[in-house]
Every structure is written in C-alpha cells, then in structure tokens.
Amino acid sequence: MINYTQALERLLAQIGPLPRENCVLGDAVGRVLAKAVTSSIALPSFDHAAMDGYALNAATPWAAGSEHAIYGSHAAGDALHEASQHEVGHGACEIMTGASLPEGLDAVIAVERTECLATGPTGMPTRIRLRDALRAGDNVRYAGSDVAPGAQVLSAGTRIGSAQIMLLAALGVATVPVVTRPRVAIICTGKELQSDPTHPLGAERIHNSNGPYLVAALGAANARVLACEAVDDTAVTYAGALQRAIEAGADLVVSTGAVSMGRYDFVPDTLRRFHAQLLFHKVAIRPGKPLLAARLANGPLVIALPGTPMAVAAGLRFIVMPALREMSGQGGEPAxxxxxxxxxxxxxxxxxxxxxxxxxxxxxxxxxxxxxxxxxxxxxxxxxxxxxxxxxxxxxxxxxxxxxxxxxxxxxxxxxxxxxx
The missing domain is CATH 2.40.340.10 (MoeA, C-terminal, domain IV)
Structure with a gap:
C-alpha cells in the first residue's frame, strides 16, 4: 500500500497532454485552451463616448457655467463626414454612448449635467450650459484601454466559460485552439446492479447509481464519455467491456467494483492478462483504499475504483480528476x-x-x-x-x-x- 501523494505521482507520470483541435467559439464553453490567445486588435478599437451627452475639446478645462454651441449630433455606428468634423471641432457635438469622438474633441459631459439654453426647429439643442467642470478625458473610453493589440488575454490551460466567450467574441475570435476532450469509458461491475430504472427493482438487486454519477461528473469535467456498461461478476464480461473500450479509443477507463481481495474481485488478474503495467493497488485513503491504477500496453490508463458509492465519489474527485486535469494541461487545483x-x-x-x-x-x-x-x-x-x-x-x-x-x-x-x- 502506498500513500496518496505517491499514488498521484505515479499516475500523473504516465500522462501527457492530449492533442489540440480548433473549436468554433459557440461550442467552446467548458473546453480547455491548448495555447494562449493574443489579441489582434485593440479593445475598444476606437476612442468613444462612455455615455449620452455632449463632446467638447477640453484641452483647456471648461468651468461649470460655460456655454457652448452645438454643431452636430453623432450616434454609435454613424460615420462622421469631414464637414461635420470641422464644424464640431470648433464647438460641441451631441453624442451617444459608444459613438466615436469627432476629431479634435476629447471629453464628454453627461446630458443630465447640462442645461439646454436653445433648440432648433427640430427640437435638437443648439446651445447648452455646463453644470459641472469638464477636463480632457472625462467620460471617454480610449482605444486599447481594455486590451492592447498583441496582448495575451487568456493563457493555455484556461477553462472557457461565458466570461471568456464574451472577451473572445469582442476580439472577433471565431475559433479557438482547445485540448481534445479526454475519452473515457466506464465499466460498472456487479450482478446485483440494475441499470434500467423503469423496471421494478428485482429481488436482491440495486439500482446502478455509480454509472449515472460517473457519466454526469465526467461530462461536467469536460470528458467525452464513450460508453457506460454494467457487467456481471465474471472476468469474461469485464474483459469484453475492457476490449471494447480499447477499440473505441479510450484515453481512460474507469471501473467500479471487483478490485479488492475477495473471490469475485477479478479486476487485478484480468488486467494482468491484458499485460497491463500495474502502477499501484491499494492507497492509504479513506474511503477507497483498494483503488487500483494500471497502464495497458499501447492503450488507455485504467483506474479501478471500489464499488461502494463514496469510494467511487472520492476516487473520482481525488484520483480521476487530477488525471483528467493533467491530460488537459490544467495542472493542479488551487487549495x-x-x-x-x-x-x-x-x-x-x-x-x-x-x-x-x-x-x-x-x-x-x-x-x-x-x-x-x-x-x-x-x-x-x-x-x-x-x-x-x-x-x-x-x-x-x-x-x-x-x-x-x-x-x-x-x-x-x-x-x-x-x-x-
């Protein structure tokens, strides 16, 4: 029997990072970045107003009470013509949130911090008075103030969530390089297991809870579950399921039960017949001490968990999960x-x-x-x-x-x- 730290070291020494693939952004939630992402553009991409109001040239600050003529109006997405650029450069411009600053203007005052003194035939303000002082840079979002061109925005090993999707979409990223999802096959052993919950529970049978738990937990952890089989207490059926997992291209096989020292605990002998390299069998942990790990020759890792529910849960959380994180290039979890x-x-x-x-x-x-x-x-x-x-x-x-x-x-x-x- 070895301790937990030794078991984890032996297991992780067998694991290398999985290959990478490109993933469209809309399908990337939950995936793990295979390489760092750098920005090809500035964010914001141009200087613009942070709020609805009036843009002015405040290179020399304006005092509260100063009055200004309005020479135009500019909304987000509008192109500013050269003529209007010249006019507003000599006065003020009504501006909307997100609109680019006309050339020569460098500050914005919120509309509610002004007083309208006159309006034109259409009702548009033509002259305003400032209620607050205004300095250059007030209420302006500058190009690159969020992300500079060429800046690294996400590092390799980052798990992509909705916040990362927002950032990547704002930068115009259509596809991202992600680690291939680990392919996992699940084998639950025990003739007492009943996998179909729609049938009445037979005498001396139990519903298979380990299988659905592992499918759910592994799926949430970004693994691709290839199969979840329940087999009886014979080495033949276990070997058949193991062979199917190998042929399906599994990176990892997780099995439950038949791993201790009883007459029906056939997993260790079956793995030997597959010429597996035994990494460890029995770890000084509670629950889950009989846990076993092996590497199949030219095949997947096998982590065989005891069948008791909390031994399965502990083995998944503290043995299987570190292995999956290593495959995905994520490293250890923060304490x-x-x-x-x-x-x-x-x-x-x-x-x-x-x-x-x-x-x-x-x-x-x-x-x-x-x-x-x-x-x-x-x-x-x-x-x-x-x-x-x-x-x-x-x-x-x-x-x-x-x-x-x-x-x-x-x-x-x-x-x-x-x-x-």
Whole structure:
C-alpha cells in the first residue's frame, strides 16, 4: 500500500497532454485552451463616448457655467463626414454612448449635467450650459484601454466559460485552439446492479447509481464519455467491456467494483492478462483504499475504483480528476481552507476525505461542519454536502478551530457556500 501523494505521482507520470483541435467559439464553453490567445486588435478599437451627452475639446478645462454651441449630433455606428468634423471641432457635438469622438474633441459631459439654453426647429439643442467642470478625458473610453493589440488575454490551460466567450467574441475570435476532450469509458461491475430504472427493482438487486454519477461528473469535467456498461461478476464480461473500450479509443477507463481481495474481485488478474503495467493497488485513503491504477500496453490508463458509492465519489474527485486535469494541461487545483467546527480524530496513516457543509460566518471566515454519517454506503449526506474536507495522514487530533483543506464536491465548480445564522 502506498500513500496518496505517491499514488498521484505515479499516475500523473504516465500522462501527457492530449492533442489540440480548433473549436468554433459557440461550442467552446467548458473546453480547455491548448495555447494562449493574443489579441489582434485593440479593445475598444476606437476612442468613444462612455455615455449620452455632449463632446467638447477640453484641452483647456471648461468651468461649470460655460456655454457652448452645438454643431452636430453623432450616434454609435454613424460615420462622421469631414464637414461635420470641422464644424464640431470648433464647438460641441451631441453624442451617444459608444459613438466615436469627432476629431479634435476629447471629453464628454453627461446630458443630465447640462442645461439646454436653445433648440432648433427640430427640437435638437443648439446651445447648452455646463453644470459641472469638464477636463480632457472625462467620460471617454480610449482605444486599447481594455486590451492592447498583441496582448495575451487568456493563457493555455484556461477553462472557457461565458466570461471568456464574451472577451473572445469582442476580439472577433471565431475559433479557438482547445485540448481534445479526454475519452473515457466506464465499466460498472456487479450482478446485483440494475441499470434500467423503469423496471421494478428485482429481488436482491440495486439500482446502478455509480454509472449515472460517473457519466454526469465526467461530462461536467469536460470528458467525452464513450460508453457506460454494467457487467456481471465474471472476468469474461469485464474483459469484453475492457476490449471494447480499447477499440473505441479510450484515453481512460474507469471501473467500479471487483478490485479488492475477495473471490469475485477479478479486476487485478484480468488486467494482468491484458499485460497491463500495474502502477499501484491499494492507497492509504479513506474511503477507497483498494483503488487500483494500471497502464495497458499501447492503450488507455485504467483506474479501478471500489464499488461502494463514496469510494467511487472520492476516487473520482481525488484520483480521476487530477488525471483528467493533467491530460488537459490544467495542472493542479488551487487549495482552499476553512476552520473546522466539528472535532475529528482521524486514523493515523490514512488520508481522510470527509463530506461536509461550508459556511461563511459574520466575521467573513469560512467554517466547515463535517457530516456525522460518513459511512461509505451513504449517498444522501453526499448529495447534501458542499465540500470534501481533506485530512492528511499525519493530521492527528483536529479540535474545533483547526484550519483544514476543503475541496468542492463538484469538479471544476466553486463549492456552495452557506451563510451561518
């Protein structure tokens, strides 16, 4: 048996970055950038008004109460003719938000900070008085003030969300280079598993919850799930599913169950018959100690998880997810910490993963309350949890107030944070 850090090092040493491909921007949400993106244009691309009002030349500041003739009007998207450019360069121009500044004008005063003194036949103001002083640069958005041409705007390894889509669209980016989505096959073992929930549950059968969980979690983590099979407790059916995963081109096979030391735990022997390189079998973690990882000759990685639900959830979060991040070039996750409200006495030599609720107290500090029911068969507390609390092998007794590491339950998403009452 090896410790968690050793297991992760051995696993990640087997993984290289996946190839990249081009992806149209509309399909890029959730994908991971394969290379940095630099801007080919300035953003904004021209100097323009930040609000509706009047543009003036304020190289010499104007005092409140100064009066100005209006020589034109300019809206966003309008072309400004040379004649009007000359006229407004000697006075003021009515201007709308987003409109380019006429040549010679360098400041904008909001319409509500002016007083209309006269209007023309169409009702358009022809003369105004300033209620505020005005200096050059007031209420102007300058070209390149957000993004300069040639600037790097997103780095490789960035997961693209809606905010990144907005930025890339504003820069006129149509396609982005992304890492190919990891291809994952799922194999759930156990003759007791019933995969079709529309049928009445048979005697001594259980609904297959591990399969749907893995499909959902891996899909949310940007993996492409090739198949999710449930097989009985025989090496033959497992080997058949494994062969199909290889032929489908899987980068990773995740299986559940049949990985311990019992008579029906056939996964280790089956992998040997596939001439797999065993990376480790049994890791000093709770839950999930019997976990196994192997590399198939000229084939995918295999991560075999115990079948108990929380062993599957912990193995997915703390073994499978780091492997997927490495394949996508994302590296490790940033560490988060909170203050423990419920004392813990973890067993020495094991890394414990505990389901918990995360709270923000009135002092702004994050606190975490470990759920009482930590048995690995219990699913309900996991569904209610916000985070995993990670207690290392040498944690010792952890009284209330201990600063502990917390990891979000959902891969790639910030944990839910409750407000303490």
């Amino acid at each position: 988060m910490h909170a203050l423990l409200d419920t004392p813990q006495q973890p067993k020495a030599g094991l890394r414990h993963f505990l389901r918990a609720s995360l709270y923000q107290h009135s002092d702004g500090q994050m606190h975490v309350t470990v759920t009482e029911q930590q048995q690995p068969f219990r699913i309900r507390p996991f569904a209610d949890a916000d985070v995993w609390v990670v207690l290392p092998e040498d944690a010792g007794d952890c009284p209330a107030g201990t600063r502990v590491q917390v990891v979000g339950v959902e891969p790639g998403e910030s944990p839910r944070l409750r407000v303490a009452h």
